[in-house]
Amino acid sequence: MVAIRFPHARLGGKALAAALVASALLFGGAFAQDPAPVTGGTLTVAITADPPGWDPTASTSQEIPRVVYNNVFEGLVKFDRTGAIVPGLAESYDISADGLTWTFNLRQGVKFHDGSAFSAADVVAKFERARNPESGHTHPEYYAAIEGIAAPDDHTVVFTLSKPSRGLLYNLARPDSIIYPAAKADTQRSQPIGTGPFKFASYTEGSEVVLERNADYYVAGVPYLDKAVFKIIGDPNTRFAALQAGDIDLTGVTSEQYLVLGGNPELKGTEGTMTTEITVAMNNTRAPFDDVRVRQAITMAIDKQAIVQGAFFGLGTVIGSHMSPSEPYYIDLSGTYPYDPQRAKELLAEAGYADGFTIHFELPEPYNIERRSGEVVAQMLREVGINVELSVVEWGTWIQRIFLGGDYDMTIIGHSEPRDINVYANPDYYYHYDNPHIGELLSEADAAGSTEAETAAYQEIAKIIANDAVNVWLFSPPVLMAAKQNVYGFWTDQPTPAIDVTEVFKTN
Amino acid sequence: MLAFAVRRFFTALVSVWLASLVVFSAIVAIPGDPAEIILGLNSSPEARAALRTKLGLDVPAPQRYVAWLGGVLRGDFGESLNYQQPVAKLIGGRLKVSVPLSLGAAILATLLAIPLGILAAVRRGTFVDPLVVALSQLGAAIPGFWLGLLFILYFAVELRLFPAGGFTPFATDPAKWFRSLVLPMLALGLGQAAVMVRMTRAAMLEVLDQDFVRTARAKGLGQRSVVLKHALRNAMVTIITILGLSLTNVFIGSIVIEQVFALPGMGRLAITAIGTRDFPLLQGEILVYAATIVFLGFLVDLSYGLLDPRIRYS
Numbered sequence: 130m131v132a133i134r135f136p137h138a139r140l141g142g143k144a145l146a147a148a149l150v151a152s153a154l155l156f157g158g159a160f161a162q163d164p165a166p167v168t169g170g171t172l173t174v175a176i177t178a179d180p181p182g183w184d185p186t187a188s189t190s191q192e193i194p195r196v197v198y199n200n201v202f203e204g205l206v207k208f209d210r211t212g213a214i215v216p217g218l219a220e221s222y223d224i225s226a227d228g229l230t231w232t233f234n235l236r237q238g239v240k241f242h243d244g245s246a247f248s249a250a251d252v253v254a255k256f257e258r259a260r261n262p263e264s265g266h267t268h269p270e271y272y273a274a275i276e277g278i279a280a281p282d283d284h285t286v287v288f289t290l291s292k293p294s295r296g297l298l299y300n301l302a303r304p305d306s307i308i309y310p311a312a313k314a315d316t317q318r319s320q321p322i323g324t325g326p327f328k329f330a331s332y333t334e335g336s337e338v339v340l341e342r343n344a345d346y347y348v349a350g351v352p353y354l355d356k357a358v359f360k361i362i363g364d365p366n367t368r369f370a371a372l373q374a375g376d377i378d379l380t381g382v383t384s385e386q387y388l389v390l391g392g393n394p395e396l397k398g399t400e401g402t403m404t405t406e407i408t409v410a411m412n413n414t415r416a417p418f419d420d421v422r423v424r425q426a427i428t429m430a431i432d433k434q435a436i437v438q439g440a441f442f443g444l445g446t447v448i449g450s451h452m453s454p455s456e457p458y459y460i461d462l463s464g465t466y467p468y469d470p471q472r473a474k475e476l477l478a479e480a481g482y483a484d485g486f487t488i489h490f491e492l493p494e495p496y497n498i499e500r501r502s503g504e505v506v507a508q509m510l511r512e513v514g515i516n517v518e519l520s521v522v523e524w525g526t527w528i529q530r531i532f533l534g535g536d537y538d539m540t541i542i543g544h545s546e547p548r549d550i551n552v553y554a555n556p557d558y559y560y561h562y563d564n565p566h567i568g569e570l571l572s573e574a575d576a577a578g579s580t581e582a583e584t585a586a587y588q589e590i591a592k593i594i595a596n597d598a599v600n601v602w603l604f605s606p607p608v609l610m611a612a613k614q615n616v617y618g619f620w621t622d623q624p625t626p627a628i629d630v631t632e633v634f635k636t637n
Numbered sequence: 638m639l640a641f642a643v644r645r646f647f648t649a650l651v652s653v654w655l656a657s658l659v660v661f662s663a664i665v666a667i668p669g670d671p672a673e674i675i676l677g678l679n680s681s682p683e684a685r686a687a688l689r690t691k692l693g694l695d696v697p698a699p700q701r702y703v704a705w706l707g708g709v710l711r712g713d714f715g716e717s718l719n720y721q722q723p724v725a726k727l728i729g730g731r732l733k734v735s736v737p738l739s740l741g742a743a744i745l746a747t748l749l750a751i752p753l754g755i756l757a758a759v760r761r762g763t764f765v766d767p768l769v770v771a772l773s774q775l776g777a778a779i780p781g782f783w784l785g786l787l788f789i790l791y792f793a794v795e796l797r798l799f800p801a802g803g804f805t806p807f808a809t810d811p812a813k814w815f816r817s818l819v820l821p822m823l824a825l826g827l828g829q830a831a832v833m834v835r836m837t838r839a840a841m842l843e844v845l846d847q848d849f850v851r852t853a854r855a856k857g858l859g860q861r862s863v864v865l866k867h868a869l870r871n872a873m874v875t876i877i878t879i880l881g882l883s884l885t886n887v888f889i890g891s892i893v894i895e896q897v898f899a900l901p902g903m904g905r906l907a908i909t910a911i912g913t914r915d916f917p918l919l920q921g922e923i924l925v926y927a928a929t930i931v932f933l934g935f936l937v938d939l940s941y942g943l944l945d946p947r948i949r950y951s
Contacts (some may be wrong), residue, residue: 181675181719189677262683265691267676318721324932334720334899336804339906355825362899364785367802371899374793374801525669531721628699 132236138432163617166634171356171462172616174628175380179334179361182318183306190265191545194304196359200340201242202307202323205233205252206298212455212547212624214302217425218247219286219323222634228293228576235284239347241310242328249280253297254311256288272353274575293576295583299548306623309553326352326631336361340630352616353634362452371594371610372396379619379628381611384444387609394614401608401622402455404547406448407502409601410540414561416485418538423597428466430513435468437604441498445604450595451550455624465595473513489538492519493527496543502603504542535559540564543606547625550587553594562599575609645938649931656927659918665698669914671718692718705920714924715917719909727906734804734895734902737774737864738821738889745826746833746883751876753830754837758845759864769834776831781890785824792820799846802899821898825890829883840875844868848950871946883935884932 136347180192199207205219205385216222219233225583239247258264260272274294279287290297300306308324309317314323321329326348327340335558340357360377362368368387371377373393382390382398388400409425411418418424433447446454449462477483490512496519500521507517522531533539554571556563567590594600608623672688673680689695696704710713714724757769793801799820805813844850845868853867892904903922910919941948 167772179720181913182721188675189680190675196891206890265687266683267680269681333806333901334722334727335905360899361901363905364899366804367897367899368791370786370789370794371801374797376788376803377803380655388891523667524912527666527671529668529670546829553944 138147156317162637165371166350166353166632167636168353168634169355170352170353170632170635171332171358172635173358173360173377174334174630175362175371175377176338176359176628177368179382181323183329183332183338184309185307186314187318189305195626196338196340197321197323197325198304198307198625199325199629199631200327200357200452200627201321201325202304202309202331203299203325204308205235206304208302208625210620210622210624210629212457212622214298214535214575217302218252218308222461226401228578229288231288231290231297232336233286233288233422235286237284239324241322241324242343243310243313244378245310246275247308247310247324249286250283250612251311252286253280254314255306255308258314259333261305267305268303271303272297272560276539279546282516295577296548296575302625303629304635310379315480327357330356339340352631354630358629359628359635365462369611372613375613378616379610379633382609382611384609387444388442390611397614398611399621400444400604401620402446403455403457403545403608403623404453404549404605404625405543405545406451406453406499406605407543408451408541409503409506409603410542410560411600412537412539412559412561413563413599415538417480417482417488420480421597422480423482424467424478426473426513427510427515428481428598428601429476430467430473430515431506431509431601431603432468433463433603436502439507440501444496444609445606446573447604448602449551450591451544451600451604452587455605455622456548456587456592459586460588460591462591462595465592466598469480470509470513477514483514484572487516487518489518489520491522491527491531491540492539493524493540493542494521495524498606499541499543506541506601506603532559535561541603545626550594553590553599559605560599562594562597564593564597567593577612615628640769642939645935652931653927657924658702660900660920660923661698661702661916663918664850664911664919665912667914670694671916672746673913674708674717674913688707689691689874694718702914705917707925714921715908717915717918719915719918720759724918727918728903728921731901731903731906733806734900735888735891737906738818738825738894738900738902739884741822742826742829742887742891743824743880743884745761746829746887747880749826749830751837753865754834755869756842757834757838758841759860761842769838772836773831776827777826777835779826781828782897782903784827784895785821785894787822788824790895802897804902806899817900820890821894821900824897825887825894829887829890832886833883836879837872837876840872840879841868842873847871870944874941874948877937877940877944881933888929889924906927 150322168507171466176192176195177194178189182192183197185193185197203217205217206214206216218235218236218239221234226370235249236250241247245404256272256275256278258620260267260275261270262269263427268338272546274290274292274297275288276291277289281287307394309322313322326346327342328343330339330341332338339357342352342355346352362371365383368380369382372380387398411424429608437443437445448463452459490503490507492500504519507519510517518593531540551571552558553562553564556566570586570590574583577583577586610619610621612619615636616633618634620627642779671686671692672685672694676684676688693701705715716722717724717727720727753769757766760766789801792798799816803817805817807814850868851865853863892903892907895902903925907919907922910922
């Protein structure tokens with residue numbers, strides 16, 4: 130899936146090294162010093178857009194889980210703030226030795242927000258619908274390994290798998306896998322009914338959505354807040370102004386807003402990770418990109434660190450393959466083809482392009498980080514003799530012609546979906562990279578007997594695509610949050626798109 | 638007069654219809670599929686096909702347009718693909734923001750611009766005229782969104798007199814409703830006022846130079862009477878034309894201002910509709926925009942006859 134996330138505002142001006150050091154000192158280790166939680170109060174958070182309804186099983190828009198994931202809806206298992214998979218509506222689960230029988234022991238006495246009791250029947254109905262491609266459920270392929278679903282009693286569900294699948298557990302933690310009352314599958318869009326710590330109270334389209342504390346929540350002590358209000362504010366400057374004016378308590382911010390936070394004693398900021406890789410994608414079947422030496426040369430012509438420093442104030446992690454530091458299988462491969470413009474020129478000469486060539490580099494109109502990085506990349510490529518023609522394309526066109534049609538030379542985009550290294554197994558994906566070995570390694574990872582074996586297989590894939598220089602992976606941008614000083618317990622990382630407010634509280 | 642009004646009304650209807658046709662063709666022509674936007678880029682072709690059928694997108698475009706037009710004639714504007722709510726209800730909710738905002742800004746601009754424009758014209762040759770002209774030039778040069786940001790920084794962030802953005806419905810709290818509209822109205826109205834000042838001044842100067850004004854002065858009328866009864870009345874045709882145009886400008890300008898102040902108005906709804914290729918919603922929006930603009934033009938045309946008996950419709 131392509132990046133749909135907090136839009137980032139203009140990034141301009143000079144790198145402020147001193148401010149960076151200051152901000153690192155100011156914001157370091159906030160979590161450890163949190164005071165004792167306070168119960169009650171209202172939290173007001175900014176979100177960026179109206180989602181297309183509130184049902185994460187009907188649309189893949191990330192604006193939906195951002196509000197409802199873990200707040201209103203829960204799955205059998207869920208991601209915690211570190212990205213670890215923890216029990217949700219399943220108290221525990223057993224996977225048989227052959228990996229083919231998964232038994233979920235459901236929590237008892239859980240009630241949906243409409244007062245009805247949660248039971249195994251809801252789980253069965255949910256996953257029957259989820260794996261049926263005709264039902265309109267998002268991503269039926271996530272559940273492809275499930276062959277049979279049974280409920281031996283009201284609080285046990287058994288999945289029978291056609292093959293062992295490590296990926297299934299991950300997929301069960303995704304927003305797509307949330308559980309709603311079996312009878313209300315069709316009304317979740319407008320009236321979300323879940324089991325989470327907050328009930329969906331009201332939605333004024335274009336304006337705000339209000340969640341209210343679920344007094345019957347099965348975890349004692351949480352949530353702390355009485356109410357969480359998500360205000361829809363599209364413009365990043367307005368979001369920041371609303372925070373400064375005291376209208377809201379918490380919001381995502383841009384890098385330059387983050388840098389000026391230190392000057393305001395009422396506010397604090399956090400820097401965390403997310404699963405986005407800013408990727409310069411190349412059409413691997415189109416000349417000159419069909420020559421691996423050209424792709425290597427392009428990688429070596431780009432000074433990634435300079436982009437992060439110069440254009441993003443040093444906020445971001447340089448990467449060398451299709452994975453961000455927030456992935457459990459992350460390894461630093463940024464040294465595979467280090468910045469070396471001289472070597473890049475030699476490689477181009479070896480490939481028969483001593484005099485360079487002309488390429489068309491297309492930047493997606495709605496995404497500022499990509500546009501800004503792309504302009505710098507183009508300049509760096511020109512320095513090794515590649516004639517880059519830059520243009521900006523409208524988002525709909527980008528999706529149709531470039532992403533789905535695969536008709537382009539070079540483009541740049543942030544791939545934000547977690548665990549999306551699997552796309553390299555698909556020769557029809559817009560990179561047009563064809564390597565059957567990737568598919569084999571993916572199957573190996575899915576069938577692996579241990580986490581170590583799974584991790585090893587993913588890392589092998591990461592190394593292969595890095596060596597083949599399929600694309601240039603520039604950096605992983607950070608998640609920058611800003612809050613009033615009295616707000617604690619919010620997620621600072623985004624292992625999945627979510628503003629989980631279960632453990633958020635406000636002092637005084 | 639009546640025949641003119643009726644003829645003008647039908648021309649207006651045709652204009653609105655043409656606008657809807659152009660917008661429909663445009664949205665069909667630009668790439669992007671609502672089903673894909675709803676289900677995501679990695680969704681399966683089967684799932685997308687199923688959703689397209691459900692949304693009625695498998696029907697050929699001309700047929701869809703005819704069905705939509707038929708619905709509109711019966712008063713049914715269809716259902717938004719993205720929100721899955723009736724378009725009429727969505728737009729109705731947004732007009733509660735955009736109408737007070739635009740009207741407020743236009744009234745503000747008029748109250749400010751017409752007296753200042755007259756003042757500048759009458760005080761030609763003193764320091765007042767160049768001062769007003771300079772201020773209006775400055776006002777016209779500053780983009781509304783930037784002015785909006787400055788207002789937010791000063792009045793919301795520094796002084797905390799007004800919210801930095803967002804909207805409180807009138808029914809919830811009239812005082813908060815008013816406060817949520819003050820800064821956007823100012824940001825929208827001041828730029829408009831700047832343009833109107835210059836035009837009012839120019840119209841007045843032209844009239845003040847004419848013979849009948851000299852005659853009026855010669856027969857001993859006071860300055861007040863000359864300016865208000867003779868000159869202004871004659872400059873009014875120009876001023877009303879400007880006012881009509883400025884209402885349109887303000888209505889269109891509110892699209893940007895709504896974005897800056899996070900107001901859930903028509904403009905933001907239109908932007909969302911374009912982004913999600915939500916054609917029933919966009920069509921409905923364009924219809925309202927086109928109808929408003931055409932209707933304002935119609936009112937301006939009619940007002941000419943009332944203001945200037947020399948203008949006759951035939």
